[in-house]
Amino acid sequence: MAYSSKKLARFSLYLAIALSLWVLEEFIPRPMPWLKPGFSYIAILLAMLDFDIKNGFAIGILRVFLGSLILGRLFSPSFILSLSGTIAALCVMSAFMISRGKFISLIGISIAGAFTHIAVQILVAGAIFYRIDAVIWLLPISTIWAIIAGAIVGIITEQVAAIQSTMKNAKI
């Protein structure tokens, strides 16, 4: 991937936003540790729109590696959970991203991603660290959280994307 300096600057900006939101979220008080708002997906979705899906993947995965490095938990259990949730969510979101437009907006894509992220985390946690039947009951409450948080992230992304496109058009 050869980046022009302009492109590289934008990529770095998205990565910085995703990374800082991901790390800062860690310090927001919440009822259960895995119920995070997932604001870093705003930057990932915007990167997918601005560049392509490949760059969105890069930012999503890099933020887990760099963020875990900052928080001092690289390759720890919570890192494995974050990474597996992120990869699964990125796969699902990018599949929907292709059919975005007439029938699906960023809000639906974001909800699907949020649910995939949290569901895969629960399944992986159950499979690796506990037993599936011991953690599966967490899924219903987590689903409700995923729909709310996913919708908020989707709405914000949709707004920012709209502003971005008007700015782009204005430049021309």
Next chain:
Amino acid sequence: MLKKLKIGDFIIAISVLFLGFLPLIARHSSTAESFSIYLDGKKISRLSAGKDTTFSLDARLGKVIIEINDGRARVIESSCPEKICVRTGFIGKVGQSVACVPNKLLIVAEGKEKREKFDGILE
């Protein structure tokens, strides 16, 4: 803002909701292998769901008639005043139960006892 919402978003939200609550739905869907009958909090009998039978037992207020038919169980007749247990009808899924509070009678549908969950068994 809401005009940005598309039909696909609703479909996604609804299917996510369905998937997320699937474990709750699936949990109660396995058919009962047996019915345990408790009287005054003590287990008095465990009956196979595979064998059709009708029998009566003496509970606190008098006679209760229980039927097992086609893998399901119900109370046909009870000596209790309100007959809630009779109106409950058939139970047949694991975890379901019929209770007759005045008679202190409880019927619980149970699955197969799982031997696999043990590391070892003292036979």
Next chain:
Amino acid sequence: MKSKRLHIYIFLQIVFAIFIGCSENESVHSRRWIYFDTVVGLKIYGSPADNQSNKIFAIAKDEFAYWDSLLDVYSDKSGLFDLNSSPAGTVKISSDLAEILRQSLEWRALTDSALEPKIGHIVELWGIGKGKKYIPLQSSIDSALNLIEKSNLIFVDDTTAIISGDIRIDLGAFAKGFVVDRVYEKILPMCNNNPLIDGFLIDAGRNIRGWNRNRNFTIGIANPRGDGIVGEFELPQSFGCASAGDYERYFILDGIRYHHIFDSKNGYPARGANSCTVVAYDALTADALSTAGIILGENIEKIIDKSKISVILFFERNGKLENQSFGKVKFLK
């Protein structure tokens, strides 16, 4: 461009699949053999290489085979058979056989002769489990008890003992627990030193002992009257457990059950309890005490240290199964 994108998808799908695939439940390797007239088995938890687990299985099998051939009362090639057929006087005993004999004599003292290793005459007379279904004449029982009374085995040093009278040693209450401990001690260092092995469980017909670095084992107690499981408990780390009861080998005559665990006081099948499960710090203790529980019933409480040993007794009363338990382990959930 498009095909490149597709490649990335496929790659990530595979990565994702590996993530899920790696996270299977713990894996178990298991072997079973027939020794001591029962099925004995070893389970190894974790993911050792095949040659590593096969080596451990081979060692365990050899150990079972060795002790089976040494302690089989009915084989004229066994060390125990030789001892039972030797005339009164001084005998040389192999150090392995001497070890289990000394332990069984200690248990005899500890239980005030409730556990009697010299019970062989009574066991032979009744022949339960060997096809006999009759109640011996009282005179035959009395003469068997008399032979037990008059016979004796006294160690003078590690491998020399003096036999008096016509001795018939029966190690039914000790042998399996003792051998489970021997196998346990043999394979524990090998498993502990192999980080790929998470644990193991030895199961020799109602005698279980195990070790696991991550968790305690869950053991079920089978219903002594019919199907199903009547109790379950967590086996503490490195502990052994055993069950004994009147349901293993028995016959029923005129509605009375005659079984293979005898009360050495009267020469009849013991009536203390119908089934007994013991959890103790080793398998021999659990095996011996579970048999003692059938003989002593509730009185077993007096001879156990309840901080280290747990016991549950089952009684069949009016067609219902009742239980009573002592000690720290919770047997029912």
